[in-house]
Amino acid sequence: MRTFAAAALTGVLVAVLPATAALAADPKPDIAVTSAADKANYAEGETFTITVTVQNKSSVDAKRVHYTGGDSEGVDGVTYGVLSTGFDLAAGATRTVQLTGKTNHVAWQTGRGYVAFALAADNGEANDADNDTIARLPVAGAFGDLGGYVYQGESFDAEWTPQTPGIPGVKVVVSSTDGKTTYADAVTDAKGLFRLAHLPAGDVVLTFTVPAGWKILAGENGEDDHTRTQISADDSDEPRVFVPAKKVAVGSPSPSPSASASSPSTPAPSPSSSAGPGLPITGDNTMLLVGAAAVAVAVGTVLVLAVRRRRVHLQA
Structure with a gap:
């Protein structure tokens, strides 16, 4: 039985190890991108420059990094430059590139234009969460x-x-x-x-x-x-x-506890009126509880000894 189990385990390892090795041998680059416009505000028809920072966070080179899925509003003539043709980015390397364009009348009407896009590499992408960006171009005046x-x-x-x-x-x-x-x-x-x-x-x-x-x-x-x-x-x-x-329901304000306690028409009942003489509110309460507990322990001990003695007499 043990020989059969060992053979089965060996078969599983033989089947899994090549697949694991293949996955390890084919890692994907991890491209992260951020962008920033060159000004905080633009006029209608003004040229803008967006600086794009591209980082390869993986341990494998990225082949032909290029933009994909570009979208824009309120801008004309967007030129992606090297992001159109693509470039290689070594593992762990960072590169900055630029794209340009002009704001138009729509940007003036709506108060801003924008350029949005994602980056991809020919040999894949390990994480899609941070490979897209949007650059906003505020246009004031309207x-x-x-x-x-x-x-x-x-x-x-x-x-x-x-x-x-x-x-x-x-x-x-x-x-x-x-x-x-x-x-x-x-x-x-x-x-x-x-x-x-x-x-x-x-x-x-x-x-x-x-x-x-x-x-x-x-x-x-x-x-x-x-x-x-x-x-x-x-x-x-x-x-x-x-x-x-x-x-929604409108809650009614509840009376203040201090107000009702201080009302002369409804004096607070004395704690000793129904429970007999009360103890002073001091540390004496603690001492009384400790003493009662000690008495209870002593009584319990005596009862246990008495039961044991009776059991010994009966056995004798």
Whole structure:
């Protein structure tokens, strides 16, 4: 039986080891990429330069590293340079390359353009989590208006229709995405409608403060009181933000314990009124408990000895 088990184990090792050796002999490069624009802000039609830092974090050389899946908005004439033809990158090496382009009118309208892409090597990629990047190109100068509704709904995906009751008195605050700048605020009317004018084009955050008895259902799962949106310098003044809110119970304030204890009309009962004479609240309680425990141990010991003595007499 032992001989059979040993033979089986040997067979498994013979089958597995070549496959393991083959995997170890064919590792993949691990390409990581980051990017940064050369300016913090651009004008419409301005040329930009994006510096791309490429790192090979693996122990194997990367063959012909090149960009793939490029995407962009608000830019024209993007030139990827050496990222188009590709280049080899040794194991553990880092290289910086550049790409260029120009912002266009769409970038001015929306407050920003962007260039996004991923990198790949001809001999594979060990980790796809960090081989893509996006470079954002802020373009200031344009302004736009924003409007929306806060309406009644039982879930974050409740639909709005012109007949859906709105929630009045909701305060809406518009701020930058980093929270450092507040641009404007408004309050919803009887239909739940709010309007904000002359906001800078770009991404902003709307924060909602509802009257008591309501809960905002914003965010991806309806768990937030804020949502992110984009301001665009177009001619449309139609409401574009729709946020539901649901009714919630309003908790009544509980009386203060100190107030009820100090009320002259309802004096607190004395602890000794029903339980007999009370002990002073000092360390004496501890000593009493220790003494009671010692007595209990002594009594238990005497009972055990008595039982043993009786058992000895009976056996005799």
